[in-house]
Amino acid sequence: MSERRLYIDPSRCIGCNACVEACSECETHAGFSMIHLETIQRGDTVQTTPVVCMHCDDPACAAVCPADAIKRTPDGAVQTSLKPRCIGCSNCVFACPFGVPKYHAGYDQMMKCDLCYDRTSVGKKPMCATVCPSQAILYGTPEEIAQGRRGTPINEFVFGGTTVRTKVSLMMPHGTDRLDVKRSAIVRKSDLIQLARVQSE
Amino acid sequence: MAKLPVPVSQIVAEFGPTLNDEPVGGWRGRGEPDKLVKTHCCFCGQQCGIQLKVRDNRVIGFEPWEEFPFNKGKLCPKGVKRYMQNNHPDRLLAPLKRVEGKGFVPIQWEEAFSTTVREIQRVQSQYGKDAVAFLSGVSLTNEKSYLAGKFARLALQTKELDYNGRLCMVSAGAGNKKAFGVDRAANYWDDILLADVILCTGTNVAECSPITTDYIWRARDRGAKLIMIDPRVTPMVRTCDLHLPIRPGTDSALMTAILRVLIEEGFVNEEFVREHTNGWEETRQVALETSLEEASRICGVHVDDIVKAGRMWGAAKTSFLLHARGIEHQVKGVDNVLSCINIVLATGRIGRPGCGYGTITGQGNGQGGREHGHKCDQLPGNREIENPEHRAYICGVWGIEDSELPHAGHTAQEIMNMIHEGEIKALISICFNPLVSLPDSNFTREALSRLEHFTAIDFFLSETAHHADIVMAGSLHEEEEGTSTSAEGRVIRIRQAVTPPGDAKTDTSILLELARRLGRGQYFQFESSEDIFNELRVASKGGTADYYGITYDRIEKEMGVFWPCPEIGHPGTPRLFEDLQFSKPGGRAVFNPTPYRPPAEETDEEYPVILTTGRVVSQYLSGTQTRRLGGLVELCPEPYVEIHPSLASEHGIADGDWMTVESRRGRVTLRAKVVTTIRPDTVFIPYHWPGKKSANNLTGRFLDPVSKIPEFKRSVVRIRKAEGAGPQED
Numbered sequence A: 001m002s003e004r005r006l007y008i009d010p011s012r013c014i015g016c017n018a019c020v021e022a023c024s025e026c027e028t029h030a031g032f033s034m035i036h037l038e039t040i041q042r043g044d045t046v047q048t049t050p051v052v053c054m055h056c057d058d059p060a061c062a063a064v065c066p067a068d069a070i071k072r073t074p075d076g077a078v079q080t081s082l083k084p085r086c087i088g089c090s091n092c093v094f095a096c097p098f099g100v101p102k103y104h105a106g107y108d109q110m111m112k113c114d115l116c117y118d119r120t121s122v123g124k125k126p127m128c129a130t131v132c133p134s135q136a137i138l139y140g141t142p143e144e145i146a147q148g149r150r151g152t153p154i155n156e157f158v159f160g161g162t163t164v165r166t167k168v169s170l171m172m173p174h175g176t177d178r179l180d181v182k183r184s185a186i187v188r189k190s191d192l193i194q195l196a197r198v199q200s201e
Numbered sequence B: 001m002a003k004l005p006v007p008v009s010q011i012v013a014e015f016g017p018t019l020n021d022e023p024v025g026g027w028r029g030r031g032e033p034d035k036l037v038k039t040h041c042c043f044c045g046q047q048c049g050i051q052l053k054v055r056d057n058r059v060i061g062f063e064p065w066e067e068f069p070f071n072k073g074k075l076c077p078k079g080v081k082r083y084m085q086n087n088h089p090d091r092l093l094a095p096l097k098r099v100e101g102k103g104f105v106p107i108q109w110e111e112a113f114s115t116t117v118r119e120i121q122r123v124q125s126q127y128g129k130d131a132v133a134f135l136s137g138v139s140l141t142n143e144k145s146y147l148a149g150k151f152a153r154l155a156l157q158t159k160e161l162d163y164n165g166r167l168c169m170v171s172a173g174a175g176n177k178k179a180f181g182v183d184r185a186a187n188y189w190d191d192i193l194l195a196d197v198i199l200c201t202g203t204n205v206a207e208c209s210p211i212t213t214d215y216i217w218r219a220r221d222r223g224a225k226l227i228m229i230d231p232r233v234t235p236m237v238r239t240c241d242l243h244l245p246i247r248p249g250t251d252s253a254l255m256t257a258i259l260r261v262l263i264e265e266g267f268v269n270e271e272f273v274r275e276h277t278n279g280w281e282e283t284r285q286v287a288l289e290t291s292l293e294e295a296s297r298i299c300g301v302h303v304d305d306i307v308k309a310g311r312m313w314g315a316a317k318t319s320f321l322l323h324a325r326g327i328e329h330q331v332k333g334v335d336n337v338l339s340c341i342n343i344v345l346a347t348g349r350i351g352r353p354g355c356g357y358g359t360i361t362g363q364g365n366g367q368g369g370r371e372h373g374h375k376c377d378q379l380p381g382n383r384e385i386e387n388p389e390h391r392a393y394i395c396g397v398w399g400i401e402d403s404e405l406p407h408a409g410h411t412a413q414e415i416m417n418m419i420h421e422g423e424i425k426a427l428i429s430i431c432f433n434p435l436v437s438l439p440d441s442n443f444t445r446e447a448l449s450r451l452e453h454f455t456a457i458d459f460f461l462s463e464t465a466h467h468a469d470i471v472m473a474g475s476l477h478e479e480e481e482g483t484s485t486s487a488e489g490r491v492i493r494i495r496q497a498v499t500p501p502g503d504a505k506t507d508t509s510i511l512l513e514l515a516r517r518l519g520r521g522q523y524f525q526f527e528s529s530e531d532i533f534n535e536l537r538v539a540s541k542g543g544t545a546d547y548y549g550i551t552y553d554r555i556e557k558e559m560g561v562f563w564p565c566p567e568i569g570h571p572g573t574p575r576l577f578e579d580l581q582f583s584k585p586g587g588r589a590v591f592n593p594t595p596y597r598p599p600a601e602e603t604d605e606e607y608p609v610i611l612t613t614g615r616v617v618s619q620y621l622s623g624t625q626t627r628r629l630g631g632l633v634e635l636c637p638e639p640y641v642e643i644h645p646s647l648a649s650e651h652g653i654a655d656g657d658w659m660t661v662e663s664r665r666g667r668v669t670l671r672a673k674v675v676t677t678i679r680p681d682t683v684f685i686p687y688h689w690p691g692k693k694s695a696n697n698l699t700g701r702f703l704d705p706v707s708k709i710p711e712f713k714r715s716v717v718r719i720r721k722a723e724g725a726g727p728q729e730d
Helices: A018-023 A091-095 A127-131 A142-148 A189-200 B008-015 B077-085 B109-127 B142-155 B170-179 B189-194 B212-221 B251-264 B270-276 B280-289 B292-299 B303-315 B333-346 B388-398 B412-421 B441-449 B507-517 B529-540 B552-558 B630-635 B645-650
Strands: A005-008 A036-039 A048-051 A102-104 A109-111 A137-140 A152-159 A162-172 A179-181 B035-040 B049-055 B058-064 B096-099 B103-106 B132-136 B161-163 B197-201 B225-229 B242-244 B319-323 B355-359 B426-430 B453-458 B470-473 B482-485 B490-494 B609-614 B640-643 B658-662 B667-674 B682-686 B715-721
Touching: A018 A036, A018 A127, A018 B077, A018 B630, A127 A137, A127 B058, A137 A142, B008 B103, B035 B490, B049 B077, B058 B077, B077 B630, B096 B109, B109 B132, B109 B426, B109 B453, B109 B470, B109 B507, B132 B142, B132 B412, B142 B161, B142 B482, B142 B507, B142 B529, B161 B412, B170 B333, B189 B212, B189 B319, B189 B355, B197 B212, B197 B303, B212 B225, B225 B303, B242 B303, B251 B280, B251 B292, B251 B303, B251 B333, B270 B333, B280 B333, B292 B303, B319 B333, B333 B355, B388 B529, B412 B441, B426 B507, B453 B507, B482 B529, B490 B552, B640 B645, B640 B658, B645 B667
Parallel strands: A005 A162, A152 A179, B132 B161, B132 B426, B197 B225, B197 B319, B225 B242, B319 B355, B426 B453, B453 B470, B609 B682, B640 B667
Antiparallel strands: A005 A137, A036 A048, A102 A109, A152 A162, B035 B049, B049 B058, B096 B103, B096 B470, B482 B490, B609 B715, B640 B682, B658 B667, B658 B715
């Protein structure tokens, strides 16, 4: 059996925040969640999605770190910043194409998902994937995904001509092999309401 | 004297809700646990397995319990934060008494018990036994539910006993009994996985029973279709195969129209109907009386979508129908339930793998708590209090004469009405916060203020307990041994992780001591929760909810046992009706025709907008517990009004504006959440908050004639943009 990996399936996400709340319970960063939940255009949809570190093969966060504080383990987990090294400059926060790292003033360092190294290294699932009620965050093997899930996992993303490959996969509709992230001009209905309000005042 | 001793703000300053954001010892100092206790979450009918971390007799954290078969470690945010109650700064640590002008002051247990008993005896000698009421709740274990019923009937000797399940599962219970003769989800959730079509109506599965979404998704992964009936686009509606955006309060019309499609398009399983049911002909006639166009007009759902739903349901080989409070919280709640059961029976899809039906129980022990006799018309084992054989059996178990067993009393809302009218003078309550959870809060507040005596048993000072004369500091879910029964009908073990803190006592010991002081100790000789369970087993034996074969040992070894389980060697019953024998005459299930009845209130020029209420994922019921947990409050700090942009723009309301919603009962002023995910004729407010933020200031005391459930899911209101700032604390 192949090694287990993390898969994110936004179509299943119910926006409950169990992942975020459970993440913040971890002893190593207690009270602070290393992942977050995005609410997408609530005016028009109840779509939400959990944002965990995608664990890039060639992580931009590490590349731009002037203090070399972000390390990648041999099996591909990009770690949270090393405490003595991190200078809190937030380069990584700005560089990450997925918007994952956050600088936390209380800890005075950048902290982000490290795939629950304490749990996965002893055969457990990461905490978020353990609790996720709808299993929008799933920790399993590629075979389990192929047999059990509709949709296709992808781990190749194109940001303005730069291709990023990741350890974590995103579930997409069948037939998708990569995600080409383009700037689009969506106008939200809620924006229109806001606009009308401004004009009426 | 159940008026507030001091202003609410002063009570809140002292007793909360204050937010507990960190575990005992702070985030960095909680240390390694002494033990991990395998128990369950207290916040909803799914009863997820969870392990609590305990150190120095205090709950300090949690660890998922991945071996427990229902949820396999999965938890919603309420489950993640449930551990923070036992060390909470608001936790009541001693009994309290009301002191005019001072608030609530700690007293000794002796005074709490003797005052309560003296007042009960005074009221009963002056006005009669039934002038004292007992209100209970189904977040209690099976043992405490059973004890509450026996306590009210034998210790208080009152017939006026009811419970907060009256606001929860009674419509489903009454429907189940009429159709099947047994009140339980017909299947365990594993049958969802095998269904080809899943129909969910009146249930925001994602927020109210989050773990169930994974069962539905696993079915969808193998190709199952999902039909959702809901006035809002909830997270499961967002991706479903067919959404019927129903007008609140019209459900039976829609399901009856779907039945008509099944009849007209030849999807009825004639053999099943002929061999295993009664009442088909009349039900068929009623279904054919209303045209699809007329149903469409009533429900606000397009005819084509009704036909699509009928075909999707009709053509499937296997199916699972789930419903919840959306259809049950109506003056025709029971009819709505029956209209759902009719399409299950018409297609004969029950009692087989992948063929299922059930209500999604909302409260922690909503299933078990509704079976063992703290309902006004019910005795343990889901027996009926007016059935002479059932009475005789329970009298035998309890060692009393029939004349000593009270007859049927009134339901929860009726009891509150009787308190308001002065017919009931004293109240003991446990696990019930009617000031937030009953409709028409202003009426409830007035009623409570008219009580001559009120003793509340609680672990936090709930809004209702603000009106108490005596408050007895009771126990949390994790502070007492017991069992509960999940939405699937699985009886599971609740573990005492820690003993009650300070001078708080277990709920059981409080009730036992009160019974002893009321001179009725001979009926309450229990040394442990297991003793009570063993009496419950005997009391339920031979009833439809038969627990006789279930023991604490078995539950632990088997990770739960499904009732009915009539003998020790019986494996339990995850799936009901496999032999197609129903607990009705001739072993036949019963069709019940559901001719359309309108809601209690129709919209008019004065009140042109429909209001519906419901839950959010981060809060539980009246919020007594969850409004105190920081992480959860952050996720949804305040109630709000969901409103469609077209309705909002008519009133000049923009996203985030304060808006006032007003009904014939009262008003609230909350922020608008302008979203396209709700019907344009309907607004939605979550109901977990008290006082000026309470959705139940708006709802009415309109009851289903059979189940006596209030019509929370359909009121009529008018709306306007609010002037100035929003609500003030009261």
